[in-house]
Amino acid sequence: MRPRRKANRFAPPQIKPLGDSALVVRFGEFEEDKSLDEVSGAMRKIEHAGIPGIVDLAPGYATLGIFFDPTKIIDTGVEPQFVNAWLEEKIAESLTRRLPRDKRKVRSIEIPACFDHIFAVDLAEVATHSGMPADEVVDLYCATEFRVVCLGFTAGFPYLAGLPEKLATPRRANPRKEIAAGSIAIGGKQTGIYPSISPGGWNIIGRAALRLFDPANDPPAFLQAGDCVRFSPITREQFERSTS
Amino acid sequence: MNVTIFRAGFSSTIQDLGRFGSRQSGVSVGGALDPHALRVANLLVGNDDFAAGIEITFGGLQMGFSDERLVAWCGGEFEVDIPAGHAARMRAGDHLTFGKSKVGCRSWLAIAGGVDVPPVLGSRSTDLRAKFGGLDGRALRDGDELALGPRPAFGAATQKVSSWSAPHDWSNTARAVPILRVIRGTDWDLFSNAETFWREEFAVTPDSNRMGARLEGAELKRKEDVDLVSEAVAPGTIQVPPNGQPIVLLGDCQTIGGYPKIAHVITIDLPIAAQLRAGDRVRFREIELIDAHRLLAERERDFACFRTGLSLRA
Numbered sequence A: 001m002r003p004r005r006k007a008n009r010f011a012p013p014q015i016k017p018l019g020d021s022a023l024v025v026r027f028g029e030f031e032e033d034k035s036l037d038e039v040s041g042a043m044r045k046i047e048h049a050g051i052p053g054i055v056d057l058a059p060g061y062a063t064l065g066i067f068f069d070p071t072k073i074i075d076t077g078v079e080p081q082f083v084n085a086w087l088e089e090k091i092a093e094s095l096t097r098r099l100p101r102d103k104r105k106v107r108s109i110e111i112p113a114c115f116d117h118i119f120a121v122d123l124a125e126v127a128t129h130s131g132m133p134a135d136e137v138v139d140l141y142c143a144t145e146f147r148v149v150c151l152g153f154t155a156g157f158p159y160l161a162g163l164p165e166k167l168a169t170p171r172r173a174n175p176r177k178e179i180a181a182g183s184i185a186i187g188g189k190q191t192g193i194y195p196s197i198s199p200g201g202w203n204i205i206g207r208a209a210l211r212l213f214d215p216a217n218d219p220p221a222f223l224q225a226g227d228c229v230r231f232s233p234i235t236r237e238q239f240e241r242s243t244s
Numbered sequence B: 001m002n003v004t005i006f007r008a009g010f011s012s013t014i015q016d017l018g019r020f021g022s023r024q025s026g027v028s029v030g031g032a033l034d035p036h037a038l039r040v041a042n043l044l045v046g047n048d049d050f051a052a053g054i055e056i057t058f059g060g061l062q063m064g065f066s067d068e069r070l071v072a073w074c075g076g077e078f079e080v081d082i083p084a085g086h087a088a089r090m091r092a093g094d095h096l097t098f099g100k101s102k103v104g105c106r107s108w109l110a111i112a113g114g115v116d117v118p119p120v121l122g123s124r125s126t127d128l129r130a131k132f133g134g135l136d137g138r139a140l141r142d143g144d145e146l147a148l149g150p151r152p153a154f155g156a157a158t159q160k161v162s163s164w165s166a167p168h169d170w171s172n173t174a175r176a177v178p179i180l181r182v183i184r185g186t187d188w189d190l191f192s193n194a195e196t197f198w199r200e201e202f203a204v205t206p207d208s209n210r211m212g213a214r215l216e217g218a219e220l221k222r223k224e225d226v227d228l229v230s231e232a233v234a235p236g237t238i239q240v241p242p243n244g245q246p247i248v249l250l251g252d253c254q255t256i257g258g259y260p261k262i263a264h265v266i267t268i269d270l271p272i273a274a275q276l277r278a279g280d281r282v283r284f285r286e287i288e289l290i291d292a293h294r295l296l297a298e299r300e301r302d303f304a305c306f307r308t309g310l311s312l313r314a
Helices: A032-049 A070-075 A080-096 A124-132 A134-143 A238-244 B036-045 B265-272 B289-313
Strands: A013-016 A022-026 A052-057 A063-068 A108-114 A144-153 A158-161 A176-179 A185-186 A190-193 A197-200 A203-208 A228-234 B001-009 B011-014 B053-055 B061-065 B069-080 B089-090 B094-113 B145-147 B179-184 B202-204 B211-218 B238-241 B247-249 B263-266 B281-286
Touching: A013 A080, A022 A080, A032 A052, A032 A063, A032 A080, A032 A144, A063 A070, A063 A080, A070 A080, A070 B289, A080 A197, A080 B289, A108 A238, A124 A134, A134 A203, A134 A228, A185 A197, A197 A228, A203 B289, A228 A238, B036 B053, B036 B069, B036 B265, B053 B069, B145 B265, B179 B265, B263 B265, B265 B289
Parallel strands: A108 A228, B179 B281
Antiparallel strands: A013 A022, A022 A063, A052 A063, A108 A203, A144 A158, A144 A228, A158 A190, A176 A197, A185 A190, A185 A203, B001 B061, B001 B145, B011 B053, B053 B094, B061 B094, B069 B089, B069 B094, B179 B263, B202 B211, B202 B281, B211 B247, B238 B247, B238 B263
8 A cells, every 4th residue: 555644653754756856755644743843853854964966845744855956966976877776875864863952942923814704705605614603713713723834835825734623614616716915715624824816726714914925034934834823813904004 | 238128928037947945935946947948048158057048938029139148049949030059149239039939839048148137035037926036026028128147258159140059959849749758656556547648648738837737638537535645746747636637747836736646757858848838749658767867967968068069169
């Protein structure tokens, strides 16, 4: 069967090619705290190891994508037929190393958000699906502590773990061509915030009064994997004042 | 010094070799969809690899020069006054026009000195989805003025058009009958009729863009409905959404995705994938990973030889 689905909790990570210029390190099933630690730990170790040829890293839910330039590895004297074998060995070796503890604390971030009907165009749909009144949906959503698992889909888009099961709502059959920047949305069991105008099929339940992506910042994304996130409801007036 | 864009055409954007190191923030690698073509064009005009050029889609670009510059272009079959893969000397007041594309849909133009826009997150590439980089994060418009960097100390072309040229395969990358070589993806076994993928021809649909070439053909069926969690995808990844119709991801693709990955186009064949346009019919051939790396090593060696050869002419 597939390793991704039955990987033993204590098994060493699996490394699989993703085309000829990337590979994926898999850490077994996604379990929020365990996966976040494994993926962020692996990122630090790979960055620290300074392996030649590696050009980018892309953390996923329980995986780390490692992008490389095969020609740079060949330049160091590795024969072309051994590029992946060489790199996999280097990666496996650096993952077994111990690094000093990551002293950064988990950040807790509160995001002011407006759930007024003018923004929350699919709140009624989510309410119907959950069998709860709309205001209780908002209360439950705002009482939840989410965790940023990873960023992707579009620049700065945070995938948030922790959505209460009751609020899970299937994606829309017809995705919207344009979703406003800041839209807070639920797609199946997942929830997230659209940082910029984009097409999308998730159900929109509110809007964040916060800029989530600014390429002039370092890092450009406001939220980072591992952050704890809560939403605090604000009125439309407060929203307009804060964004004007 | 500047170039003036008289007509921007269907979609022309400033691109370099891509934006690396920001995938963890969800930022696409972007850049020229055929980075090798841009690299060759840059080499022909004496630029370094990382200089920004212009990616032209479907043509219609017309520009004027305010000082003397070498230019070169590589890519699909376009109606242009200068042949692909040659360096040409443009003088102050000269115009350069890219007509319609006849085969393929994209080409890459390098101008000596490179297009001088401020790098954002380490790259001058335009990210059209996140709207940053390049010129204000957008495609070029009629009337835009583009600043150019200082001319490199290289001027091999004394005539209007150089007698020498880049290898034809590098400068003319569109194929009338596109065949993409791929290695199997980790999700290959999830499909009940994966063999169809080798047998059938797939048609490119009109909703293709810089994110990916969408294909239409025999439905690729999954054995069971498994819910995959999102993980890294790369330019060249062929993912299959629930409708069973594959998508070949290109440079502007998302950083992570949750659809099964049936196969991956090898880096050497990304130039062919970057030329796919609506109506094209494409086939896939299997190749081993080590052969993909061997081909890349060969091309890199040839590129180094070509670079040395050019420097002897300069």
